[in-house]
Amino acid sequence: MASEPVTGTSLQVLRRLDSGPRGLTDAEAAARLAAHGDNVPPRPHTPSVLRRALRGLREPFTAVLLTLGLVSAFVASWGTATVILALVAVSCALRATGERRADRSLAALRELVAGTATVLRRTDDNAVPRAHEVPVTDLVPGDVVRLGPGDLVPADVRLLRSRGLTVRQDALTGESAPVPKAAADLPEPDTDSCLCFQGSAVVAGSATAVVVATGPHTRYAAAGRTPQPREPSAFDRSVHGIAWALVRFMLLTPPLVLMAGAAVRGRGLETLPFAVSVAVGLTPEMLPVIVTTCLARSAALLARTRRVVVRRLPALHDLGAIDVLCVDKTGTLTLDRPVVARSLGPDGRDDPEVLRWAAVSAWWTLQLTELPAPDALDEALLDLAEAVGEQYDGIAALPVAPGRRLATAVVAGRLGHHLLITKGAAEDVLERCELSATERQRLLALAAREAATGHRVLAVATADRPSRTRPYTPADERALAFRGLVTFHDELAPGAAESLRTLTDLGVQVHILTGDHPATATRVCRELGLDPAETRTAPTDSDEARSGAGTRGGGAGPFPGGGTVVVARCTPEDKARVVSGLRAAGHTVGFLGDGVNDVAALLAADVGIAPRAAAAVARESADVVLAEKDLTAIGHAVTAGRRSSANIAAYLRVTLSSNLGNVLAMLAAGLLLPFLPMLPVQVLAQNLCFDAAQLAFAHDRPAPVELRRPTVLRPPAFLRFITGFGMLNAVADLATFGVLALALDGPDALDDQAVFHSAWFTENLLTQALVMLLLRDGRRLARGGRPGPVGWAAALLAAVGLAVPPSPLGAALGMTALPPAYHLLLAAVLGLYALALTVAKVRRGV
Numbered sequence: 001m002a003s004e005p006v007t008g009t010s011l012q013v014l015r016r017l018d019s020g021p022r023g024l025t026d027a028e029a030a031a032r033l034a035a036h037g038d039n040v041p042p043r044p045h046t047p048s049v050l051r052r053a054l055r056g057l058r059e060p061f062t063a064v065l066l067t068l069g070l071v072s073a074f075v076a077s078w079g080t081a082t083v084i085l086a087l088v089a090v091s092c093a094l095r096a097t098g099e100r101r102a103d104r105s106l107a108a109l110r111e112l113v114a115g116t117a118t119v120l121r122r123t124d125d126n127a128v129p130r131a132h133e134v135p136v137t138d139l140v141p142g143d144v145v146r147l148g149p150g151d152l153v154p155a156d157v158r159l160l161r162s163r164g165l166t167v168r169q170d171a172l173t174g175e176s177a178p179v180p181k182a183a184a185d186l187p188e189p190d191t192d193s194c195l196c197f198q199g200s201a202v203v204a205g206s207a208t209a210v211v212v213a214t215g216p217h218t219r220y221a222a223a224g225r226t227p228q229p230r231e232p233s234a235f236d237r238s239v240h241g242i243a244w245a246l247v248r249f250m251l252l253t254p255p256l257v258l259m260a261g262a263a264v265r266g267r268g269l270e271t272l273p274f275a276v277s278v279a280v281g282l283t284p285e286m287l288p289v290i291v292t293t294c295l296a297r298s299a300a301l302l303a304r305t306r307r308v309v310v311r312r313l314p315a316l317h318d319l320g321a322i323d324v325l326c327v328d329k330t331g332t333l334t335l336d337r338p339v340v341a342r343s344l345g346p347d348g349r350d351d352p353e354v355l356r357w358a359a360v361s362a363w364w365t366l367q368l369t370e371l372p373a374p375d376a377l378d379e380a381l382l383d384l385a386e387a388v389g390e391q392y393d394g395i396a397a398l399p400v401a402p403g404r405r406l407a408t409a410v411v412a413g414r415l416g417h418h419l420l421i422t423k424g425a426a427e428d429v430l431e432r433c434e435l436s437a438t439e440r441q442r443l444l445a446l447a448a449r450e451a452a453t454g455h456r457v458l459a460v461a462t463a464d465r466p467s468r469t470r471p472y473t474p475a476d477e478r479a480l481a482f483r484g485l486v487t488f489h490d491e492l493a494p495g496a497a498e499s500l501r502t503l504t505d506l507g508v509q510v511h512i513l514t515g516d517h518p519a520t521a522t523r524v525c526r527e528l529g530l531d532p533a534e535t536r537t538a539p540t541d542s543d544e545a546r547s548g549a550g551t552r553g554g555g556a557g558p559f560p561g562g563g564t565v566v567v568a569r570c571t572p573e574d575k576a577r578v579v580s581g582l583r584a585a586g587h588t589v590g591f592l593g594d595g596v597n598d599v600a601a602l603l604a605a606d607v608g609i610a611p612r613a614a615a616a617v618a619r620e621s622a623d624v625v626l627a628e629k630d631l632t633a634i635g636h637a638v639t640a641g642r643r644s645s646a647n648i649a650a651y652l653r654v655t656l657s658s659n660l661g662n663v664l665a666m667l668a669a670g671l672l673l674p675f676l677p678m679l680p681v682q683v684l685a686q687n688l689c690f691d692a693a694q695l696a697f698a699h700d701r702p703a704p705v706e707l708r709r710p711t712v713l714r715p716p717a718f719l720r721f722i723t724g725f726g727m728l729n730a731v732a733d734l735a736t737f738g739v740l741a742l743a744l745d746g747p748d749a750l751d752d753q754a755v756f757h758s759a760w761f762t763e764n765l766l767t768q769a770l771v772m773l774l775l776r777d778g779r780r781l782a783r784g785g786r787p788g789p790v791g792w793a794a795a796l797l798a799a800v801g802l803a804v805p806p807s808p809l810g811a812a813l814g815m816t817a818l819p820p821a822y823h824l825l826l827a828a829v830l831g832l833y834a835l836a837l838t839v840a841k842v843r844r845g846v
């Protein structure tokens with residue numbers, strides 16, 4: 001970062017930057033942009049395809065394959081070694097190019113939701129400065145920017161003025177606790193506390209600041225930090241679990257084959273290439289390629305058709321797996337464009353004076369805190385009674401902050417007096433009013449009645465105090481006189497009701513977590529077509545202190561199995577706690593929220609989702625951003641996640657059942673026969689054909705029935721499935737072996753090895769094609785649906801199985817043409833196998 005401009009007083013800093021408190025002119029800003037370049041951090045170093053390919057070697061399957069290839073080379077089995085190393089190279093290259101394509105399309109998508117900053121600019125030297133929203137990339141050194149809650153600091157800035165500013169600078173320091181920052185006008189200021197750095201998030205307060213460094217010169221860019229990777233998703237963990245179970249099995253295979261061969265047939269180390277190729281046959285080596293392709297395709301399709309931006313690719317799997325979605329209310333289910341509905345006095349009758357006090361409070365809070373934009377409730381008040389605040393002199397303001405549900409403005413009152421005007425959540429304001437317990441209860445009930453109409457409610461109170469110079473703090477918000485209530489109407493967001501209905505149909509349970517009044521939230525929930533099973537109020541610190549509870553529940557007690565729960569009056573921590581509680585109870589949880597008070601929950605969830613209009617910091621914390629206002633995109637995103645997970649699960653199901661079956665049959669046949677059931681190079685060639693066909697799974701459309709429930713992959717159930725179907729496959733293989741043996745008068749009479757090898761090669765590829773069709777989605781096929789990419793790939797695989805043995809390639813691989821009678825026998829075995837597979841599928845309810 002440019003180090004010298006940040007020391008000295010604010011004025012010295014502004015002078016050095018050739019700027020002033022009124023900001024730059026448009027012409028000067030344009031000239032500086034041309035000179036300094038866009039305010040974008042240097043692009044993170046994108047690894048080359050070669051580097052990515054080499055990184056692919058660290059994948060467990062690829063590493064094991066490589067080891068097996070090296071072992072084959074070591075025993076001079078060059079054919080086996082060459083085919084295995086070719087497999088490794090193809091898998092690494094496909095994965096690397098897929099990853100690069102995914103990265104490129106993601107970078108383009110991120111620009112759809114790029115941020116803006118509020119900057120003071122003038123048309124010429126004499127013009128009045130105006131606040132503009134400009135793309136963050138257009139900021140230049142010397143620009144004067146405004147910061148408010150929820151903003152991301154757009155560049156390195158020196159604070160000129162600040163009010164109660166706290167920021168999180170974990171992007172830079174890794175420390176997530178908010179740190180206070182304040183402007184200082186000293187010649188030798190503590191620079192760190194009067195500087196804010198690019199990438200920090202404003203938690204509370206506001207500031208006006210001058211940009212001192214942009215683009216590659218910021219501290220963030222200099223630190224070259226990359227965001228911390230999130231812990232792997234439930235789906236990733238399951239895939240990983242299955243992968244490691246297989247890797248262990250694979251490593252056991254060669255020694256087992258060697259030992260069994262030695263014990264039963266007295267074979268020696270010459271069986272090693274065969275043992276190695278059997279282990280290779282077990283590997284789903286295309287898994288990384290298929291995962292990357294499925295995710296990248298789904299993300300690109302979502303962005304193109306639904307304008308949904310997936311910022312972290314694996315989050316798509318989480319989306320597919322969520323069974324609970326927690327939603328914030330204001331700004332997500334409603335538009336957060338409140339309009340004043342009523343202004344009523346303590347007796348419940350209309351009283352315009354209450355609105356007037358609320359508007360004075362809003363005006364001075366806005367003026368004194370210099371927020372870049374007023375909060376929506378304040379904006380609604382000012383829309384109705386804009387000029388009223390100017391009739392007073394503002395003294396101080398205590399704005400709302402995360403966890404603080406009221407705001408106070410202090411203005412000059414009658415001579416020698418200050419007037420405190422407080423507005424906020426009814427419970428919080430009434431708690432600070434001088435009232436009898438019965439009167440407080442009556443007023444709380446009045447507020448609840450208004451809230452039950454679905455309106456948002458603010459209570460207003462005032463206090464007359466002798467004037468003073470000592471600063472005001474929240475401790476001064478006491479002994480207030482209650483003035484009345486102002487209520488607001490906030491429209492439902494477009495598509496909100498429909499998207500909640502879709503989510504329910506998709507088997508996702510929806511809960512609403514809001515900072516608002518329980519009655520308002522319950523009513524909104526009903527208007528959206530959800531009948532809440534329960535409404536809770538998150539306990540306040542004082543509640544908990546009274547009950548002596550050791551750990552805070554935040555309304556996160558057990559949630560009923562069905563139905564929506566509304567948790568109202570949540571602080572940001574309460575929202576995060578509910579989400580973590582649901583995750584701990586075994587749910588996969590999504591969180592949809594738009595505000596600075598949602599950031600903790602967005603980060604705590606398996607997948608955080610933010611609408612486009614969300615605060616910058618919420619968008620930055622989310623994994624998925626909806627670029628359109630319409631919430632119905634969520635349902636499509638969930639379905640896209642399920643689709644890509646279903647494709648990966650189908651691939652795993654098919655490939656593992658089939659591979660396991662082949663390996664078991666090969667092991668058994670290896671022991672029964674006087675020769676190897678297949679040559680190592682044949683095993684590998686067959687494996688290569690199957691792998692190529694399997695790539696079709698990345699392009700498949702799973703049956704609608706597979707998309708109706710969250711996609712969860714449970715390794716134990718999954719391993720049971722592949723063992724069951726693997727056995728069935730082994731039986732089919734051995735039946736072919738039996739047929740061949742019978743036709744040729746017993747195993748030891750099988751002297752034509754080439755015929756045997758060719759027969760088994762063809763049978764293997766045909767059974768694999770059958771498994772691809774039947775274990776993926778037999779029902780659709782049975783209904784006469786179109787074959788789709790997997791259907792075509794299976795047909796091609798079967799054709800290769802029939803065409804290779806009589807071809808010159810077959811001859812090169814040691815195969816020969818098969819007698820026509822064999823094809824008839826094969827058709828009978830395959831027919832029986834298809835029947836057995838279908839029966840097993842129906843019995844298992846797959």
Ligand SMILES: Nc1ncnc2c1ncn2[C@@H]1O[C@H](COP(=O)(O)OP(=O)(O)OP(=O)(O)O)[C@@H](O)[C@H]1O
Pocket residue numbers: 328329330331375377378400403404405406407423424425426457458513514515516517570595597
């Ligand atoms: N400008 C304001 N002045 C006074 N009180 C406010 C103001 N803004 C919000 N509040 C009070 O603070 C409460 C909590 O606000 P918060 O922003 O946490 O949640 P919310 O916007 O009501 O709901 P959600 O969590 O669904 O976004 C509000 O319900 C309101 O009572």
